[in-house]
Amino acid sequence: MTNQENESTYTIGELAREFDITPRSIRFYEEQSLLSPKRTGQNRIYCNKDRVRLKLIMRGKRLGFSLAEIKNLFELYDSNPNSSVQLQTMLQLTEQKRAVLRQQLDDIQMLMNELDEVETRCREELADLQQGE
Structure with missing residues (x-):
């Protein structure tokens, strides 16, 4: 048995429940090429890599990253997992998000x-009105 055969797999329903999102959202992320499950007939089979990516997508969205930004980071990672370019890109995105949040x-x-x-003005005017009564 290869390591891949031994790997945990998940259904779309299991991931949807775990991350408290709809299966439709997961399918959308797949359409955006953020996830790439294997297929057995009509069924999608998600591996641990897909689960980790889904977790990163959810974290990225919570931090205000767009799906395009998340996809870019995934592509950088896929091309070179130990890339300083990926880390520099993440730092730039983080700085940009911080600037936006500071402005907000x-x-x-x-x-x-x-x-x-x-x-304060309303309370003062209300007090003046009540004194005049």
Whole structure:
């Protein structure tokens, strides 16, 4: 028995349950060439590599990476698993995401300050109205 025959396999339903996503999402990732399960008739058979990639896709999405960015990282890894290019690309993407999040954080803080000002004015006007009654 080869190592490949000994490898764990998963159905689309098992992966969908494990990652709390729909089978349709998994099929979409396959259409985007992010996953490449083997097929037995109409059934998809996912190996551990597919499971790890699905985990990375979910983590990447949570961190704000696009599927195109995730695919690019997979392609870099596939062409050379120990590539400094892949690591440099990941660092650049991380810096870009941080910059976007910092800007969003600044925008949120500005909006919170504006809401504080509006709330203060409303409370002051309400207090003035209630004193005049």
